[in-house]
Amino acid sequence: MKEDKITGIHHVTAIASDPQKNLDFYAGILGLRLVKKTVNFDAPDVYHFYYGNETGEPGTILTFFPFGDIQRGRSGKGMINTIAFSVPISSMDYWEERLRKFSVDYHPAQERFGSEAVISFKDTDGLALELVFTDKDARNGFTYGHIPQEHSIKGFYNIEIWEEGYERTAGLLTGHLGHELIMEKGNRFRFAADDSPGNYVDILCSPDSLRGIGGNGTVHHMAFCTPDKESQLELRNLLIERMLNPTPVIDRQYFESVYFREPGGVLFEIATRPPGFTVDESKEHLGEGFMLPGQYEPRRREIEKITKPVRLNLEKFRRVFA
Ligand code: ZN
Numbered sequence: 001m002k003e004d005k006i007t008g009i010h011h012v013t014a015i016a017s018d019p020q021k022n023l024d025f026y027a028g029i030l031g032l033r034l035v036k037k038t039v040n041f042d043a044p045d046v047y048h049f050y051y052g053n054e055t056g057e058p059g060t061i062l063t064f065f066p067f068g069d070i071q072r073g074r075s076g077k078g079m080i081n082t083i084a085f086s087v088p089i090s091s092m093d094y095w096e097e098r099l100r101k102f103s104v105d106y107h108p109a110q111e112r113f114g115s116e117a118v119i120s121f122k123d124t125d126g127l128a129l130e131l132v133f134t135d136k137d138a139r140n141g142f143t144y145g146h147i148p149q150e151h152s153i154k155g156f157y158n159i160e161i162w163e164e165g166y167e168r169t170a171g172l173l174t175g176h177l178g179h180e181l182i183m184e185k186g187n188r189f190r191f192a193a194d195d196s197p198g199n200y201v202d203i204l205c206s207p208d209s210l211r212g213i214g215g216n217g218t219v220h221h222m223a224f225c226t227p228d229k230e231s232q233l234e235l236r237n238l239l240i241e242r243m244l245n246p247t248p249v250i251d252r253q254y255f256e257s258v259y260f261r262e263p264g265g266v267l268f269e270i271a272t273r274p275p276g277f278t279v280d281e282s283k284e285h286l287g288e289g290f291m292l293p294g295q296y297e298p299r300r301r302e303i304e305k306i307t308k309p310v311r312l313n314l315e316k317f318r319r320v321f322a
Pocket of ligand 1: 013
Protein backbone atom coordinates (compact mmCIF):
# COMPACT_ATOMS: atom_id res chain seq x y z
CA MET A 1 0.00 0.00 0.00
CA LYS A 2 1.31 3.43 -0.89
CA GLU A 3 0.37 4.76 2.58
CA ASP A 4 3.11 2.60 4.07
CA LYS A 5 5.86 3.98 1.92
CA ILE A 6 5.81 7.48 3.39
CA THR A 7 5.18 7.90 7.10
CA GLY A 8 5.49 11.70 7.31
CA ILE A 9 8.20 14.36 7.39
CA HIS A 10 11.78 13.20 7.96
CA HIS A 11 13.78 16.45 8.01
CA VAL A 12 14.05 19.96 6.64
CA THR A 13 17.37 21.44 5.51
CA ALA A 14 18.03 25.17 5.38
CA ILE A 15 20.87 27.56 4.67
CA ALA A 16 22.41 29.80 7.30
CA SER A 17 25.32 32.22 7.45
CA ASP A 18 27.35 32.06 10.66
CA PRO A 19 27.64 28.61 12.33
CA GLN A 20 28.00 29.94 15.89
CA LYS A 21 24.98 32.24 15.56
CA ASN A 22 22.98 29.34 14.14
CA LEU A 23 23.94 27.08 17.03
CA ASP A 24 23.17 29.80 19.59
CA PHE A 25 19.75 30.45 18.09
CA TYR A 26 18.49 26.90 17.61
CA ALA A 27 20.11 25.12 20.57
CA GLY A 28 20.52 28.09 22.91
CA ILE A 29 17.34 30.11 22.45
CA LEU A 30 14.94 27.51 21.02
CA GLY A 31 16.49 24.63 22.95
CA LEU A 32 16.63 22.05 20.16
CA ARG A 33 19.22 19.36 20.65
CA LEU A 34 22.25 19.46 18.38
CA VAL A 35 22.17 15.76 17.50
CA LYS A 36 24.96 15.84 14.94
CA LYS A 37 27.80 18.09 13.96
CA THR A 38 29.28 17.00 10.65
CA VAL A 39 30.10 18.49 7.25
CA ASN A 40 28.14 18.96 4.07
CA PHE A 41 28.99 15.68 2.32
CA ASP A 42 29.02 17.49 -1.04
CA ALA A 43 31.14 20.43 0.22
CA PRO A 44 33.18 19.30 3.26
CA ASP A 45 34.51 22.78 4.01
CA VAL A 46 31.00 23.69 5.24
CA TYR A 47 29.41 22.36 8.43
CA HIS A 48 26.19 20.39 8.50
CA PHE A 49 24.31 20.78 11.78
CA TYR A 50 21.39 18.54 12.65
CA TYR A 51 18.99 19.65 15.37
CA GLY A 52 16.12 17.60 16.74
CA ASN A 53 14.60 16.00 19.81
CA GLU A 54 16.56 13.70 22.08
CA THR A 55 17.43 11.15 19.40
CA GLY A 56 16.69 13.20 16.29
CA GLU A 57 13.50 11.40 15.36
CA PRO A 58 11.93 12.01 11.95
CA GLY A 59 9.52 14.94 12.22
CA THR A 60 11.89 16.81 14.56
CA ILE A 61 15.04 17.11 12.44
CA LEU A 62 16.01 20.58 11.20
CA THR A 63 19.41 20.78 9.54
CA PHE A 64 21.57 23.68 8.37
CA PHE A 65 24.44 24.35 6.06
CA PRO A 66 26.04 27.47 7.55
CA PHE A 67 27.72 28.71 4.41
CA GLY A 68 29.09 31.90 5.91
CA ASP A 69 28.93 35.13 4.03
CA ILE A 70 26.92 34.15 0.95
CA GLN A 71 24.00 36.08 -0.49
CA ARG A 72 20.80 36.22 1.50
CA GLY A 73 17.93 34.42 -0.23
CA ARG A 74 14.35 35.52 -0.72
CA SER A 75 11.24 33.62 0.24
CA GLY A 76 8.62 33.18 -2.47
CA LYS A 77 6.76 30.65 -4.50
CA GLY A 78 8.40 27.37 -5.42
CA MET A 79 9.98 27.31 -1.98
CA ILE A 80 9.42 26.10 1.57
CA ASN A 81 9.12 29.40 3.39
CA THR A 82 8.09 28.68 6.96
CA ILE A 83 8.96 26.04 9.52
CA ALA A 84 6.56 25.67 12.44
CA PHE A 85 7.41 23.98 15.73
CA SER A 86 5.00 22.33 18.14
CA VAL A 87 4.67 23.44 21.77
CA PRO A 88 1.95 22.96 24.42
CA ILE A 89 -0.85 25.53 24.75
CA SER A 90 0.15 26.24 28.34
CA SER A 91 3.61 27.38 27.16
CA MET A 92 2.53 30.54 25.36
CA ASP A 93 3.45 32.98 28.14
CA TYR A 94 6.77 31.26 28.61
CA TRP A 95 7.72 31.53 24.93
CA GLU A 96 6.58 35.12 24.55
CA GLU A 97 8.71 36.08 27.51
CA ARG A 98 11.64 33.98 26.28
CA LEU A 99 11.60 35.55 22.83
CA ARG A 100 11.39 39.04 24.38
CA LYS A 101 14.33 38.39 26.69
CA PHE A 102 16.47 37.26 23.78
CA SER A 103 15.34 40.24 21.68
CA VAL A 104 13.64 38.10 19.04
CA ASP A 105 10.85 40.15 17.45
CA TYR A 106 7.65 38.16 17.10
CA HIS A 107 4.08 38.63 15.99
CA PRO A 108 1.66 37.94 18.85
CA ALA A 109 -0.52 34.85 18.58
CA GLN A 110 -2.83 34.60 15.61
CA GLU A 111 -5.45 31.96 15.01
CA ARG A 112 -5.24 29.39 12.23
CA PHE A 113 -7.84 26.81 11.17
CA GLY A 114 -9.99 28.03 14.07
CA SER A 115 -8.07 25.99 16.62
CA GLU A 116 -4.35 26.75 16.42
CA ALA A 117 -2.60 29.72 18.01
CA VAL A 118 0.53 30.66 16.09
CA ILE A 119 3.40 32.99 17.02
CA SER A 120 5.72 33.94 14.17
CA PHE A 121 9.29 35.20 14.21
CA LYS A 122 12.54 34.88 12.27
CA ASP A 123 15.92 33.34 12.92
CA THR A 124 19.14 35.37 12.71
CA ASP A 125 19.28 34.90 8.91
CA GLY A 126 15.66 35.87 8.30
CA LEU A 127 14.19 32.35 7.98
CA ALA A 128 10.50 32.44 8.95
CA LEU A 129 9.63 30.30 11.96
CA GLU A 130 6.48 29.71 13.97
CA LEU A 131 5.46 28.21 17.25
CA VAL A 132 2.13 26.43 17.08
CA PHE A 133 0.48 25.95 20.45
CA THR A 134 -1.35 22.63 20.64
CA ASP A 135 -2.29 19.93 23.11
CA LYS A 136 -2.59 17.35 20.33
CA ASP A 137 1.11 16.49 20.35
CA ALA A 138 1.96 13.34 22.35
CA ARG A 139 5.71 13.55 21.70
CA ASN A 140 8.22 14.36 24.42
CA GLY A 141 10.25 17.49 23.96
CA PHE A 142 13.99 17.51 24.59
CA THR A 143 15.69 19.84 27.01
CA TYR A 144 19.30 20.53 27.92
CA GLY A 145 17.89 21.68 31.23
CA HIS A 146 17.88 25.41 30.46
CA ILE A 147 14.25 25.26 29.28
CA PRO A 148 11.68 23.55 31.56
CA GLN A 149 10.67 20.18 30.12
CA GLU A 150 6.99 21.16 30.00
CA HIS A 151 7.77 24.10 27.69
CA SER A 152 10.25 22.44 25.37
CA ILE A 153 9.70 22.21 21.62
CA LYS A 154 8.42 18.77 20.59
CA GLY A 155 9.49 18.85 16.97
CA PHE A 156 7.93 20.26 13.84
CA TYR A 157 4.24 21.05 13.67
CA ASN A 158 4.07 21.79 9.96
CA ILE A 159 6.09 23.13 7.09
CA GLU A 160 4.70 25.65 4.65
CA ILE A 161 5.29 25.62 0.89
CA TRP A 162 4.25 28.46 -1.41
CA GLU A 163 3.20 27.44 -4.89
CA GLU A 164 1.95 29.14 -8.03
CA GLY A 165 -0.97 26.71 -7.93
CA TYR A 166 -1.37 23.86 -5.50
CA GLU A 167 -2.90 21.20 -7.77
CA ARG A 168 0.16 19.51 -9.27
CA THR A 169 2.05 19.33 -5.99
CA ALA A 170 -1.12 18.17 -4.26
CA GLY A 171 -1.54 15.49 -6.91
CA LEU A 172 1.97 14.22 -6.26
CA LEU A 173 1.47 14.20 -2.48
CA THR A 174 -1.87 12.40 -2.58
CA GLY A 175 -1.26 10.23 -5.64
CA HIS A 176 2.24 8.94 -4.90
CA LEU A 177 3.52 10.11 -1.56
CA GLY A 178 0.76 8.70 0.67
CA HIS A 179 -0.67 12.05 1.79
CA GLU A 180 -4.28 13.13 2.23
CA LEU A 181 -5.81 16.59 2.21
CA ILE A 182 -6.91 16.99 5.80
CA MET A 183 -7.83 20.68 6.05
CA GLU A 184 -8.19 23.74 3.87
CA LYS A 185 -9.04 27.35 4.47
CA GLY A 186 -8.57 30.27 2.13
CA ASN A 187 -5.38 29.67 0.19
CA ARG A 188 -3.98 27.16 2.72
CA PHE A 189 -4.23 23.45 1.97
CA ARG A 190 -2.95 21.05 4.63
CA PHE A 191 -1.74 17.57 3.72
CA ALA A 192 -0.41 14.76 5.88
CA ALA A 193 0.67 11.14 5.54
CA ASP A 194 -0.09 10.81 9.23
CA ASP A 195 -2.56 13.23 10.78
CA SER A 196 -0.39 14.28 13.71
CA PRO A 197 1.86 17.24 14.60
CA GLY A 198 5.25 16.94 12.93
CA ASN A 199 3.81 15.69 9.66
CA TYR A 200 1.68 18.51 8.29
CA VAL A 201 2.60 19.90 4.89
CA ASP A 202 0.76 23.16 4.18
CA ILE A 203 0.62 24.39 0.61
CA LEU A 204 -0.16 28.07 0.25
CA CYS A 205 -1.50 28.93 -3.16
CA SER A 206 0.46 32.13 -3.83
CA PRO A 207 0.27 33.01 -7.52
CA ASP A 208 0.96 36.70 -6.87
CA SER A 209 4.19 36.32 -4.92
CA LEU A 210 7.62 36.44 -6.52
CA ARG A 211 9.59 33.27 -7.01
CA GLY A 212 11.86 32.37 -4.12
CA ILE A 213 15.61 32.70 -4.46
CA GLY A 214 17.96 30.38 -2.59
CA GLY A 215 20.55 31.78 -0.18
CA ASN A 216 21.01 32.47 3.52
CA GLY A 217 17.78 32.30 5.45
CA THR A 218 15.96 29.99 3.05
CA VAL A 219 15.06 26.32 3.04
CA HIS A 220 17.07 24.14 0.69
CA HIS A 221 14.82 21.06 0.68
CA MET A 222 12.57 18.86 2.75
CA ALA A 223 12.65 15.10 3.17
CA PHE A 224 9.82 12.65 3.64
CA CYS A 225 10.38 9.58 5.78
CA THR A 226 10.23 6.08 4.34
CA PRO A 227 10.54 2.96 6.51
CA ASP A 228 13.45 1.22 4.76
CA LYS A 229 15.52 0.72 1.61
CA GLU A 230 12.87 -1.44 -0.03
CA SER A 231 10.11 1.15 0.32
CA GLN A 232 12.58 3.80 -0.87
CA LEU A 233 13.34 1.85 -4.05
CA GLU A 234 9.63 1.28 -4.72
CA LEU A 235 9.07 5.02 -4.41
CA ARG A 236 12.04 5.77 -6.62
CA ASN A 237 10.58 3.50 -9.32
CA LEU A 238 7.27 5.32 -9.03
CA LEU A 239 9.03 8.67 -9.45
CA ILE A 240 10.83 7.39 -12.53
CA GLU A 241 7.48 6.31 -14.00
CA ARG A 242 6.16 9.80 -13.29
CA MET A 243 9.16 11.33 -15.14
CA LEU A 244 10.27 13.11 -11.98
CA ASN A 245 13.89 12.19 -12.59
CA PRO A 246 14.96 11.05 -9.09
CA THR A 247 18.66 10.79 -8.20
CA PRO A 248 20.24 7.43 -7.42
CA VAL A 249 20.19 6.40 -3.76
CA ILE A 250 22.83 8.44 -1.91
CA ASP A 251 24.31 7.37 1.44
CA ARG A 252 24.00 10.20 3.98
CA GLN A 253 25.43 8.16 6.87
CA TYR A 254 22.37 8.70 9.10
CA PHE A 255 19.84 7.78 6.39
CA GLU A 256 19.80 7.06 2.68
CA SER A 257 18.43 9.62 0.28
CA VAL A 258 16.78 10.02 -3.07
CA TYR A 259 16.14 13.56 -4.33
CA PHE A 260 13.79 14.93 -6.96
CA ARG A 261 12.18 18.24 -7.83
CA GLU A 262 8.42 18.41 -7.41
CA PRO A 263 6.35 20.09 -10.15
CA GLY A 264 6.24 23.45 -8.34
CA GLY A 265 10.03 23.62 -8.09
CA VAL A 266 10.71 22.56 -4.49
CA LEU A 267 13.48 20.02 -3.92
CA PHE A 268 12.01 16.95 -2.20
CA GLU A 269 13.91 14.03 -0.71
CA ILE A 270 12.89 10.54 0.35
CA ALA A 271 14.99 9.57 3.40
CA THR A 272 15.05 6.21 5.17
CA ARG A 273 14.23 6.12 8.87
CA PRO A 274 17.25 3.88 9.71
CA PRO A 275 20.00 3.92 10.75
CA GLY A 276 19.59 7.28 12.57
CA PHE A 277 21.99 9.43 14.54
CA THR A 278 23.18 6.82 17.05
CA VAL A 279 25.08 5.04 14.28
CA ASP A 280 28.30 6.85 15.26
CA GLU A 281 27.60 8.45 18.67
CA SER A 282 25.71 7.12 21.69
CA LYS A 283 22.34 8.63 22.58
CA GLU A 284 23.88 10.32 25.63
CA HIS A 285 26.62 12.01 23.59
CA LEU A 286 24.83 12.95 20.38
CA GLY A 287 26.18 16.15 18.88
CA GLU A 288 29.29 16.30 21.04
CA GLY A 289 31.83 15.11 18.50
CA PHE A 290 32.77 16.46 15.09
CA MET A 291 31.69 13.47 13.03
CA LEU A 292 33.10 12.93 9.57
CA PRO A 293 31.98 10.20 7.19
CA GLY A 294 34.60 7.63 6.18
CA GLN A 295 35.54 9.34 2.95
CA TYR A 296 36.55 12.56 4.76
CA GLU A 297 38.16 11.08 7.88
CA PRO A 298 41.63 11.09 6.24
CA ARG A 299 41.19 14.87 5.69
CA ARG A 300 40.08 15.61 9.25
CA ARG A 301 42.96 17.95 10.11
CA GLU A 302 42.50 20.01 6.99
CA ILE A 303 38.69 20.17 7.49
CA GLU A 304 39.05 21.17 11.14
CA LYS A 305 41.30 24.02 10.08
CA ILE A 306 38.79 25.39 7.55
CA THR A 307 35.64 25.07 9.67
CA LYS A 308 35.52 27.66 12.43
CA PRO A 309 35.20 25.95 15.86
CA VAL A 310 31.79 26.38 17.49
CA ARG A 311 30.73 25.91 21.07
CA LEU A 312 27.35 25.68 22.77
CA ASN A 313 27.70 27.70 25.96
CA LEU A 314 24.44 26.89 27.73
CA GLU A 315 25.41 28.89 30.79
CA LYS A 316 25.09 32.05 28.70
CA PHE A 317 21.48 31.17 27.91
CA ARG A 318 20.69 30.26 31.49
CA ARG A 319 21.86 33.68 32.65
CA VAL A 320 19.69 35.69 30.27
CA PHE A 321 16.57 33.77 31.21
CA ALA A 322 16.91 33.01 34.90
ZN1 ZN B 1 18.07 16.20 3.22
